[in-house]
Amino acid sequence: MKVSEDDMIDLSLKPCYQSLIGTLGWAVRTQPKVQPFFSILSSRANCISKKLMECLALVLQALKERPFSLELRGIDISTLLLYIFNDSSFFTLSKEGRQAWMHFLVDATWRLESDDEWNLVTCGSKRTKQKFISSTSCEMVSMVDGVKAAYKTRDIAFRLFGKLPRVIVVMDSKPLYDQIESGLARSEPRMQGTLDYLMQEIGGEGLDAQVVWVKRELQRADVLTRAVWW
Incomplete structure (x- = not known):
């Protein structure tokens, strides 16, 4: 050829x-x-x-x-929040995907249900060559990346404001949300160790985070998974 x-x-x-x-x-x-x-x-x-x-x-x-804008605002420290958005795209044929996460350091005036995107402080997007059987496992690994990176963001917040933010982890994968609720990696049992680690990191001994499931249109990190040609 x-x-x-x-x-x-x-x-x-x-x-x-x-x-x-x-x-x-x-x-x-x-x-x-x-x-x-x-x-x-x-x-x-x-x-x-x-x-x-x-x-x-x-x-x-x-x-x-058509430049994108980055908007930063002052915040009320008494209601300091760290939102972690995690998402991924999955290639059925190659069994690989692109993973992404975003961190927003905000306060109680920031609305998850609106189109608020101010105070985006860090994000990540990468292709993974790890093979998965299901898209849920790809979402799980993406969430691990976003949660691990949150320790640095939380440390920066503490250095700036003298207090730790309350952490909220946002996902749009209902199967993964259900697996976190049950503690069982049903879609791919070999991922049980990863799920256990994730639950440890978002639990009381880690970030002590609240986990929230939202509809896809509210998933801010989706925009970082779309350029998936390679």
Whole structure:
């Protein structure tokens, strides 16, 4: 099968590509919703083609024309809250997925049921090459990542405000929510150890978090799972 000229690796493009990737990396700091694109495109830095260069240029052009905004507000320390959103996408054929999480450091005026997205303080998005039988297991591993990262966010909050925030973990996977309630990894028994660890981390000996199930349209982290071409 003949490879098209646009798909052929061309290392002469590497200096330009690295420069543009650096620009996108800075954009991620203030426009976190771009993170999936940065994750994907930076992972291809050693196999650059004309088509890949075009993809990178299109992302940067779109950011220039329609920039995302990052809104930060002052908060009432007496009702300090840390919302952790976790989500994932799942590839049925490859049994792999893309996992994502977001942390919002807010107060009681922040509304889960509205479109509030102010005070997004950190987020993550990555493709996993671990094989799963079910999408629920992929969601579980994504939640583990978001919860583990929350210790750093909580520490920052304590250093800033002198108190620990109340933690609320938000998910849109009802099967995973039910597994946390029951303590049993029904969809994939080999994940029982991961579920036990997750329950330990969100329990009283860990973050002492409240776990909330919401409909998909209220899942803020969904936007970080959509760029899933690679």
